Every structure is written in C-alpha cells, then in structure tokens.
Amino acid sequence: MAEIRIELTKNPKAKPADESNLGFGKIFTDHMFIMDYDTGMGWHDARIVPYGNIELSPAAMCLHYGQEVFEGLKAYRTSDGKIQLFRPQENFKRLNVSNERLVIPEIDVDFAVKALKELVEIEADWVPHTDGASLYIRPYIIAVDPFLGVRPGDKYLFMIILSPSGAYYSSGLNPVSIYVEQNYVRAVKGGMGFTKTGGNYAASLIGQNEAHKQNYSQVLWLDGVERKYIEEVGAMNIFFVIGDEVVTPSLQGSILSGITRKSVIELCNSWGLKVSERRISIDEIAEVYKNGMLKEVFGTGTAAVISPVGHLKWNDMVMEINDNKIGEISQRVYDTLTGIQYGKLEDTHGWITPVC
Numbered sequence: 001m002a003e004i005r006i007e008l009t010k011n012p013k014a015k016p017a018d019e020s021n022l023g024f025g026k027i028f029t030d031h032m033f034i035m036d037y038d039t040g041m042g043w044h045d046a047r048i049v050p051y052g053n054i055e056l057s058p059a060a061m062c063l064h065y066g067q068e069v070f071e072g073l074k075a076y077r078t079s080d081g082k083i084q085l086f087r088p089q090e091n092f093k094r095l096n097v098s099n100e101r102l103v104i105p106e107i108d109v110d111f112a113v114k115a116l117k118e119l120v121e122i123e124a125d126w127v128p129h130t131d132g133a134s135l136y137i138r139p140y141i142i143a144v145d146p147f148l149g150v151r152p153g154d155k156y157l158f159m160i161i162l163s164p165s166g167a168y169y170s171s172g173l174n175p176v177s178i179y180v181e182q183n184y185v186r187a188v189k190g191g192m193g194f195t196k197t198g199g200n201y202a203a204s205l206i207g208q209n210e211a212h213k214q215n216y217s218q219v220l221w222l223d224g225v226e227r228k229y230i231e232e233v234g235a236m237n238i239f240f241v242i243g244d245e246v247v248t249p250s251l252q253g254s255i256l257s258g259i260t261r262k263s264v265i266e267l268c269n270s271w272g273l274k275v276s277e278r279r280i281s282i283d284e285i286a287e288v289y290k291n292g293m294l295k296e297v298f299g300t301g302t303a304a305v306i307s308p309v310g311h312l313k314w315n316d317m318v319m320e321i322n323d324n325k326i327g328e329i330s331q332r333v334y335d336t337l338t339g340i341q342y343g344k345l346e347d348t349h350g351w352i353t354p355v356c
C-alpha cells in the first residue's frame with residue numbers, strides 16, 4: 001500500500017469552545033487528505049496536508065460537466081474518550097459504485113479507510129465531546145483536467161475534509177413534515193439516482209424550495225416514470241410501518257442505497273420483525289393511512305440517523321402519522337444505532353472501526 005505523506009500545520013486553529021451551536025458543515029479542521037490521479041500513473045501522492053484552498057483551472061472539467069462524486073460519514077467519540085467510525089468500508093465501496101457510473105477511476109477501499117483513520121487520528125481533538133455531536137467526514141472526487149470537451153477526465157483529485165457538527169436533534173427527536181413532490185423528479189432508472197453525485201442534489205433544489213414555501217421541511221420524491229411509486233427523501237431513505245410490517249422502497253436504480261437504510265433492515269431482521277423491500281405507491285400509503293394501518297413513517301440517513309415523519313402531504317391530503325410523535329420502532333432503531341455509534345451498546349454486528 002502506498003505511503004501517506006504527512007505535513008502538519010504550523011498554525012492550528014482554535015477549536016470551537018461552544019459545541020452547542022456547531023451547526024452542520026460550517027467549520028473545518030486543520031488538515032485534509034488529498035491524492036492525485038493521472039491516466040497512466042493511477043492514484044498517487046497520497047498526503048495529509050494543512051486544510052486550505054486548492055488551486056483549480058477555471059476550465060477544470062468538474063466545474064463544467066459535473067464529473068464529481070462524494071460520500072458522507074461520521075467519526076464518533078465514545079464516553080470513554082475513544083474515537084470510532086461506523087461502517088466506513090461501506091462508504092468507500094459505495095464511492096466506487098458512484099465512480100463506475102460517472103466513469104471515474106476506482107479507489108482502493110482498504111487504502112481509503114486507512115487514510116481516513118490516519119486523518120481522523122491527527123484531528124482527534126476536533127471530534128466533539130457533546131452527546132449527539134460528531135465529526136462529519138466528506139470524501140469526494142473531482143475531475144480537474146483543464147479541458148472544455150465532453151469526455152471523462154484524465155486527472156482527478158480524491159480529497160477528504162472534516163467538519164465538527166452539532167447534534168442533529170438538540171431537543172429530542174421532533175417529527176418532520178414532508179411533502180410529496182408532483183412536478184419535479186429527482187432521478188430516473190438508468191440515470192444517476194443510485195450514486196452520490198452533486199448533480200442529483202442540484203436537481204432536487206427546486207423541489208426543496210417549493211416544499212419550504214409551503215412550510216414543509218423536505219420533499220418526498222416519486223418515481224420519474226409513473227409518478228406513482230415512492231422513492232426517497234432528498235438525502236434520506238424512507239421507511240413505513242404498515243400494520244406489523246416494516247416496508248421500504250426496493251433499490252431500483254434511481255434510489256440511493258443508504259448505509260443507514262441497510263443497517264435498519266439488518267436490525268429489524270435481527271429483531272424478528274417482518275421487513276419488506278418492495279415498490280410502494282403513494283396511493284397505497286394514502287389507503288393504509290385511511291384504514292388506520294399506517295403506524296410509523298421515518299427517514300434514514302447518516303446526518304439524522306432516524307428522522308420521524310409527523311406529517312405527510314400529498315395533494316390536498318395531509319396525513320398525520322402517530323399523532324405527530326415518534327413511533328416505537330423508529331425510537332428503537334434510533335436508540336440502537338446511536339447506541340452502537342457512540343459505544344454505549346455492544347457492536348454485535350461488526351459495524352464499528354476503531355480509530356484511536
């Protein structure tokens with residue numbers, strides 16, 4: 001495995017004194033990881049260097065045609081002061097899934113995990129101490145050739161930056177209100193919906209704005225072909241508890257394969273719950289709501305872990321789920337996942353990678 005050159009900063013920044021208003025993704029640590037790719041050489045010059053601006057040609061390909069992929073995960077501080085990651089191999093495997101679709105060269109998953117561990121260890125003091133807060137990790141790859149023709153790049157940067165972020169829920173798990181988007185679609189099968197790439201987010205912004213105008217916090221996307229089947233929520237996958245069945249949309253090529261989603265399915269299975277991955281139409285949800293069978297709705301993603309849905313709006317129908325309170329299964333999944341992430345519960349699934 002390649003060596004990682006390390007250059008430490010001579011000007012470390014002051015760490016945030018007040019962890020209660022860290023917010024999300026606003027401040028960055030002292031160092032970052034960078035590695036270059038050149039056709040013919042492969043990935044080379046892995047290094048951890050002081051965090052700072054990078055120089056890009058104004059013609060850099062990623063700026064024009066969106067050849068870019070990213071990931072998101074977190075480092076957690078346990079109550080006994082250790083630092084750990086949650087399923088980091090899964091993130092770098094998924095980065096390679098995105099890479100393949102966007103014709104970006106594959107990275108070595110084990111090397112990426114090793115590089116991330118080294119970086120987080122160097123930045124150990126930046127991992128927040130407050131319960132629920134964490135160090136958000138953003139790996140990404142961009143095509144940087146200075147060229148305006150449309151083709152895959154020959155030069156890339158693979159970078160990892162780190163951002164201490166506050167507890168997503170500062171006052172308990174408050175249910176969110178979401179809105180079924182009818183005009184716009186986020187992705188279609190055959191497109192890039194199953195990848196983590198900036199373009200999917202760019203496509204989602206207008207729907208997000210529309211939802212905010214109507215006082216809803218997020219958009220629930222329907223499939224792009226029949227405009228009927230439920231896909232996911234902006235940056236979260238979605239689960240429904242219908243009677244005693246836990247249901248989530250199957251991965252059809254337009255939905256992101258969330259690592260939280262996968263973990264929730266594995267947990268529910270291990271508890272003996274009935275879990276189905278299948279197509280779910282919005283009409284079915286309205287139907288089971290009217291019948292009183294829709295018990296819980298929750299989103300899953302690294303940022304919030306579990307986000308209970310209290311209101312779901314579809315056309316003129318506003319469904320209030322579980323009296324706008326978090327449900328039993330949602331709470332159990334949340335407590336278990338965060339318990340494992342923060343080292344309060346035993347990691348019986350082998351999901352934790354210790355850093356230091």
Ligand SMILES: *Cc1c(COP(=O)(O)O)cnc(C)c1O
Pocket residue numbers: 072196232233234235236237256257258259260261300301302303
């Ligand atoms: C990242 C992301 C998710 C959640 O994935 P996790 O691995 O659980 O964080 C869901 N949907 C989209 C579109 C995403 O980008």
